[in-house]
Amino acid sequence: MNEIPSRYNPKEVEEKWYKSWEENSYFSAKANPDKKPFCIVIPPPNVTGILHMGHALNNSIQDILIRYKRMKGYEALWMPGTDHAGIATQNVVEKKLVKEGKKRQDLGRDEFLKEVWKWRDEYGSTIIRQLKKLGASCDWERTRFTMDEAYSEAVLEVFIHLYKKGLIYRGLRIINWCPRCSTALSDEEAPYKDLEGQLYYIRYPFKSVSRLASESVSQFKQANRQTGKQANYIIVATTRPETMLGDTAVAVNPKDKRYKHLIGETLILPLIEREIKIIADNFVDPKFGTGAVKVTPAHDPNDYQMGIRHNLEAVNIMQTDGVLNSSAGEYSGMDRFEAREAVINDLKERKLLEKIEPYQHSVGHCYRCSTVIEPYLSCQWFVKMKPLAKTGIEAVKKGEIKFYPKRWTKIYLNWMGNIQDWCISRQIWWGHRLPVYYCKSCYKPQASGSKLQAEKEKPAACSLPPAADKGIVVSRIKPEKCPDCGSTEIYQDEDVLDTWFSSWLWPFATFGWPKVIPRNHEPRTTNHEPLNDLDYFYPTSVLVTAPEIIFFWVARMIMAGFEFMGKKPFSDVYIHGTVRDDTGKKMSKSLGNIIDPQEIINEYGSDALRFSIISLTSVGQDIFLSKNKFEYGRNFANKIWNASRFIITNLKPEDIKVDLCIYSKEIGGLAEKWILSQFYATLEKVEKAINQYRLNEAAKIIYEFFWHNFCDWYLEFSKLTIETSQTQAVLYKVLEKSLRIMHPFLPHISEEIWHNLPGVSTSIMKESYPHLQKQFISKLVDKQMQLLIDLISAIRNIRAEWRVGENMEVECILKITDKAAKKIIQENEACLKKLAKIAQVKIIEKVESFSGCASGIVGKVDFYIPLEKVIDLTKEKERLVKQVEALEVQLKGLKGRLTNKEFLKKAPQEVVEQEKVRADDYRKAIKRIKANLKALVR
């Protein structure tokens, strides 16, 4: 009895059982035609990652679903793995090198990559170990990495496939450039943040005022007279004055009367002294700024488009590190922000700065290092997305793929409908290198800074394979010679692919595609032919992830799934909330507001962490955490522990095998029937909630049942009959089934207790989820038990009210005329006595004098407690009067409703009936309390 400690110690228990599960391969899943598959692919964490609360939440959800389905008899596979996370990982390793006083360029590409692999081998499994601590039941033997050899095959296959299909092309575009990471980024990787900036108004002088037609001059002067502007310059407004060094035009709206006559005139670009023309373009909004826009085709996406339309020159003024280049004249060598200051100062000096206004605008930032991104003209590789998006849009519209909560559907469809081409080349070293080769002799790189006209003739979306530039070969392996000129001097593209270009293949590349090919659309030749995993597990069942990942990953997986498998990758997408601290800030390392899951696991246990975080997460809402919230789960685990301890130490193994069915109707005590009824009602609700991904609700239902029904009431009732075989059986069965219900949420403690039970199997993981047996659910039983519970509570209330200590012997007189109620009370008199601490129970049928008694009514029962010595009659009277008043308020409301003809006519009959019954109950109750009041005074 004393072997089981009174406090649950999660630490050793959790480690012990996790090890045992792994050793017994309980997590492994195989294609099994006799079972239905259930599959989740893990959102692969970055190899650089350490487990944070977002992971804890994300993976707790997945583990609950997987463990639940496994127990429900599905072949449940949770496919694990990690992502090579190109930029993030490269940054981590570079930082490490910096500490050693080295730069990656010092090592060279090959040596650097060796360092990264070394780093990965050493630290890459950290997050996997942490997931194991959480209890994650992934099939670890299948663990994949996006840079695995087989996985890389998939990436190559996909690149080549899309290239041949004309969906991958190379082009000179304005892309998001991170000067710190020194690479191009996709639009998704450059989130915009509002910044307090400034709007600079700059004067661009005309080349020669005298050259203006006199008519133009007078018109211009007139137009500007109201604002007091001089006529020998035009004013442009910009937030990035340094980019003026690359200006090659000023644009105005062709309909703008102020400027119409000036179109075609020549200006002198200040500081650089370049001649630029005034052009007309509809893009220009006459209402913004001065209505005149400086045009910098190499440093702004809109200006770039204008450059193409007007055949302008694109002057690139910046190096890849954000330092200005030789095109920037005397500013060359300055950092972009330094140059901004210098340009402003020089303009001021020359009296060319009209004014500066504070201005709030959105600026793109690198999602890996938060550096302000630079719109930058460069030659990159892109995927044409519109053709790929089509099927993905239809599938979601048709409901073939469902989002939970539903509102994300719209967000997804909106993004997919406006999808932009995807920039997939990255100028870093860590990643899948582009399978693109160039011939040294006949390939001529495109020069930037040239006229932009060529770009006009880009092939339309989804045309034939791109007219390959001469000397370019896209190939799985390095070609021996150039197909154009036969030269053997061939070199590979230096760039690597966007990390997400490999992640979007995750739901099928993890199953060995393209080596493993889906064949389920072709009839199998024999029944004995083994199913391959791809056929069996794909499409997967549900994807569980965070909202910020919808565009990066979810949408792209859907597109890749249809393109390469011809099928959706998953049926459901469950989007959970973001983990924030208790002030609402997103938890992040840089903000220093993280709660480390490891610390919580060490202090409270992994089950406590899981149960707490799941309970706090309602579908689709963000979750606000503080450390003390984990006490919720810890306390619950301890409660389970102690309730189990009580049961186990009192269990007589010979009695536990009794079949419960015999208790369902006629045999068995009320409490036994009641707890069974409650249990199965709970089971039904829990399963319903899980199937709707309402895991917080499921957790709450379990908590409520186990703590407040099973422990608070049934265990207390059971103490009186614990020697009987029926109580023994019920205690055992309800505990054992409760553990099974709990297991997906609290895997470790449920397993530990499981092994302390007599007559159980090797592991709770091998058990099935309890089977719903509705015949046990009884509203009548619930109602009968409720009478006892309410009566006991009411008596306790009075004891507390009158400060009746437990050592004081108290009698209870019950006035019951209702036969059924009388039977219940009589049969459960012992429990009533014990739980309400009553020495004597007396049942009467007629009113007597109850002077000196505190009284109350519960259902059809009136009860009186003689408390002559402690009771204050005036106060007791007040108490009863208050009760009557409260009831009268209720009754008044009901009467109002019941005399309202509209209500009687329009409300459903059952509601009207119900209200009538209620009103009647209130009237009777008031009458009874009033009678008691009279008896008290007498």
Next chain:
RNA sequence: GGGCUCAUAGCUCAGUUGGUUAGAGCGUUUCCUUGACAUGGAAGAGGCCGGAGGUUCGAGUCCUCCUGGGCCCACCA
């Protein structure tokens, strides 16, 4: 500029298709170390469900507007 989301007890949040007396955890008050559990038990106090209209017999729940938080999207020079 467009869209989403939230506002319910001192705090953090539940509340499924409109239908009794709006719930939980934490905190708080009183009592209790009783043979499962003080990481506990018993009994309380505490809410005009952000504001204003509307639909309805009936609104925390549906609609409109407003106020105040949070988030996302967009080629805001």
